[in-house]
Every structure is written in structure tokens, then in C-alpha cells.
Amino acid sequence: MTTMTMAKALNAGLRRAMGAEPKVLLAGEDIGKLGGVFRVTEGLQAEFGPDRVIDSPLAEAGIVGTAVGLALRGYRPVVEIQFDGFVYPAFDQLVSQASRLRFRTAGKLGVPLVVRIPYGGGIGAIEHHSESPETYFAHTPGLKVVTPASPSDAYWMIQQAIAADDPVVFLEPKRRYHDKGEVDLDQQSAELSLFSARVVKPGTEATLLCYGPMVRTCLEAAMVAEQEGRSLEVVDLRSLSPVDDAVVLASVRRTGRAVVVHEAARTLGLGAELAARIQEQCFYELDAPVLRVTGYDLPYPPSRVEDGYLPDLDRVLDAVDRSLRW
């Protein structure tokens, strides 16, 4: 086991994938010489050369669009969008192009592309640097959307995303980049499928459904609840499209209560989808309505008030109380 940050774990995962498969290449703004603004690709250009770690011109549509072409010719491009709020110029290339080539050609063409996006708030940034755009992509048929919450998952999931044969939007919770965790670099393969959810803390009274940056928040809430004599289960979705219904529903059936937690705005967020699936499939096992703790339906606010916008331990526990009181 090696202790490392999520940023270092991603770097290690990328390095391993590049070493194992010569068709893997990276592209993005400032990822080569600088190693990325979060240093996730640090050292990779020096190791693998500028043909495989490409500093792109400043144009997101160009970065994703050319990656689609590379993918169609047998490469496995992994592109970095510098910040969540800058992915939108590439929206057409993702939503109308990369996502549909398999469908349009009855499976003859696939686009094994990974789009890495640092996402989410909590870092005191200016606007366009704290967005949670996951729903746009999870709503798009043909795209898969995953997000690791720990260094170990980051290490394995990036390799699994690169190995996947369809386009994967790989969301990296930037406020957790410097969180440390254990990673087993000697392990041969991942324990879980890329699209599996995981019970990260078992419990009996209510299920917290979360992903990415909110997993740590929910684990902290569950620990506080435990000190107060309440047993909460925390499920890390890991994959937002597809969602691992089996793990989610089994947990909710056990506890009878579900609270979905995400930073993204509430309306039509993952919470809405999960609430719908849960009530469709385990209506009679529910002891309370599915509750949501989310960002508000606002553009991300200025950093001095972001703490009020972001779900935190108190808001999660408040929702748990409401669920348990039902």
C-alpha cells in the first residue's frame, strides 16, 4: 500500500495505462510542460514524449473533436478540460458527436475517449471554476459518466475508463485532489467494475447516496450520527451513468430511507433520477420519502457564500433527521 493524494493517484493511473497500451495518449491545455494546472499529468510528457502528451491550443471543441478522430483511428485519447466551466464549448462534440457514432453506425464505430474534468466547488474559486455539470452528460445517451471519491478509486477507475470502449466523462472532484488515501499499486486489477456502486460504510437506519466530493462529507456525517447512536449507510455511486441500481436499491431496501446528496443544482439532478428509481422499485419498503440535499437552483455563487450553497455535514444530518422523523 502506498499513501498518496488523489491527484498523484490519477497521475499514477495514467502512467500505468500509458505504459501498458501505446495507443493511449493525452491532450489538453497546459498538460505537458506544466503538467496541468492541478499537476495531474506532471512528468508524463517528459516520460512519454510530446506525441503522447499533447499541449493543445486553447479550444475545448478542438480538443474533444480531434480526440474523437484519434479514437476513430484506433487511439485511446484521454483529454483534460481544465475546469468544469470550460467544457461547454465542447458540448456539441460530446453530446452530438462522440456519444452517437456507435448508434449511427450500428456499432461499427466506437469512440473510446475519456474526457477528464475537474469539477465541483469548495476551493474558493472565481466563477466558471466550481461547476457540477454531471447531469448534462448523464442525461446524454451514449455517454458514460463516472467519478472517483478516493485515491484508490481514482487510480483504478481512470485505467478502467481508458479501457472502456465508449466515451467516458471522468469527473474529478477537485476539492479532494489533495486528500490522501491508500493505493495498492501492486494489485493486478481493480476490485470493482467501473460502473459498480460501493457501500463505503454499512449502516441500518438510512442510506446516504452520494458521489465524488460528497462522499467524504457523507462519511463524516455518518460518523457524527454514529456518535449520536444512529447508524447510517453510505453508498458511493461511483458511476452516474449507468447507475448501479442493484447496490442502490438493495441498500434502500435494507434501511427503508434514502437521502441523496450532491453539489449540483437540485432540479433534474441525479437526486431526482434516484428518487424516481427508488420509488418505482421499492415503494413499499420505504419508510420516508427520498430526500435531497443539493446545491440550490442558482448559478454557482461567489466564493464567500459557497459554504452555504454546498451541502455540508449539518445539512446532511438535518435531512437524515427529517427522514427518520417521518
Add this chain to the structure above:
Amino acid sequence: MIEPEAGPDFVQLLDAGGNRVERTDFSCTAPDVELATDLRDMVLTRRIDSEATALQRKGELGLWPPSLGQEAAQIGSARVLRDPDVIVPSYREHGVAWCAGIDPLDLLTTFRGTGMTDWPSRPDTFHPYSFVIGAQTLHAVGMAMALQRDGLVGNDDAATNGAVVVYFGDGATSQGDVNEAFLFAASYAAPVVFFCQNNQYAISEPIELQSRIPLYRRAAGYGFPGVRVDGNDVLAVRAVTEWALDRARRGDGPVLIEAYTYRMGAHTTSDDPTKYRQNEELDAWRAKDPIARLRAYLERAGAIDQAWTDALDAEAEALAVRLREGCVRLPEPELSDFFTQAYADTPELLLAQRDAHQAYEAAFEEPR
């Protein structure tokens, strides 16, 4: 980096030593007393910038994008604007904002995170800062189309005519939006001056990655003139921008100005330029400092003296103190303030979210 020679492709009217350069195509008619006010603007802009950078280092700002080294490009272009011209900045145009009458404390709200870009001192003719690279160039073309339709272009009385000047960087020229802005402006002969500050770097990426030809030549491909100007020479920037504005206001369409300059500081305070560029390069550009050369010229011309310089230094110091003290006293907003500013008529759902948020916060005995 290919260094441009002074010549038809590089308009320079004041060399790095502060000597006037005579040309037949462009000349700066501003009297020395007006150039002295430019020097004042440039010195004060640099002081705003250095103070804001220091405030970020002290943790009072979340981020700051320094304008260090780009003062001549910004002041020279902004000082030839007048009503009804419209200014569309990117996010590093602190000198342009200064000339537009924006209180630098207002700028700090955005970077301290106490507000978005709602600056009380912002005039209607100065669009809010834009942070998504290049997107504002299309807005500028639309604003120029509005000037055309409002009868503010091509009138016999030249004083009634206006144009839009839009600022962006070398990196932005790679964006599809910017190329579409060039195309739309050309197609409609829109009165817009594309003012590109080529500061040589888009974060770590050198200009060669964005363009294999000098940027100003891009304009030819779209069918309008492009001019490269010494962006560290306020006289040349004035002359070229004035020419481009007059042309646009007359109804002769867009111009691309490439102000060839250098980002002497970091991209932002989050950036570490030592990772990607050499000190020798920075030293070479220090020798071309826009403030030093203008000061040298004005001193030699006798337009400024020690007393003038001392007074300016005192003014800069007072401004710095005002920023330092004012920054920490900027009003702290409440999240609930923002629920009614996303729509003209706020949906009930959002009002309910605001009320729930307020009730929740009020439930804590002590503010969190």
C-alpha cells in the same frame, strides 16, 4: 519567440529607450501633457495590480490575474475611447477598467468572492469581465450590430459615431467563438475593433502553439485589416487604436489589432511561470518596460519633473492604502441575496429554496 522588427508589420512610435520613432503611416498627435496623464494611469494601474497581487498573497483575495507589463496596451487603447463607444473586456483589463472610471475596489469584489461582477461604479459602456476564453468577442460583434441599427455608425457628424472595442488574449484566438466573431464582423462590416493583447503566453503555452503566423495576419483571411503594434508603446497603441476606431465608426468595418506585449507576471496568482519560461526572457522584456520608456521620454522632453513624480508616487501610495484597507472592509454578502438575481421574475421554487435556506440558517443558535 520570433522578435518583430520595427517596420510595416510592427508599429512603434516610442522605442524601448524612450526615443520617438517617426513613421509616415501612423503618428501620435497627443501632446506631452496628455502623455503624462497616460503615464499616471499606467503607474496607478501597476500599483493597483501589485497591491491586488499582494492582497491575494495575504489570503484576502482568492485569485488575481496580474496586468503587469500590459499597461501601455491597456491605457493607450482605452484613452482614445469616447461616448458612444462600448468596451468589452476579458478579465485582465484592470487598466482599461481604470480608464473607464471603475473603482478598483469594485474589481476586488469579484476576486475576493464577495460578489460576481456587479460593480456599482461600472458604466453601461463597460461590459462585465468575461472569464470563458473568447466568448465575449461574439457579444462585442452583436453590440456593434446594435450600434449600426441605432444609427450610431457612419454619420456625417463623426462625433456621433461609435464603435465597440473588445479585448482578448493570444490564447483566445484559438477558440471557435473568436474566429466566428471575426467572420460575423467582416460579413456585416460591424464597427468593432478586435484588440488582442498578445502577451506571449496562454498560461504555460507559448504563442507558437496557438498561431503559426503573426496573429494580426489572421485578419486578412477574414477580409479586414490587421495591424501589429508595439504593445509596450503607449504612443503607438494610441495611434493605431484611434485609426481603427475612426475607421469602424465611419462604417468601414472591423480591424484586428495585435498589441505585442508580455505578461511579466504569472497567468494568475495560482500559476508558477518558472515551470515554463526562462528568466532571460523576462529580463529581455523588462528592458522594454512600457512605463520606463514613457517616463524616460517625458523626463527628457521636460514634461515631468521630480515634483511631478513625487506627487504621483504619493498618489499611488494613497491608492494602495485605500485598496488595502478597503478590501478587508468589503461588505460580506449572504447567500440569500443571490436567489433573486438569476431571473427577471424569480420562480416560486427558487423563492421557496431561499426561504428554506434562511430558516435553516436561523435555526442555528450561533451563526455557522
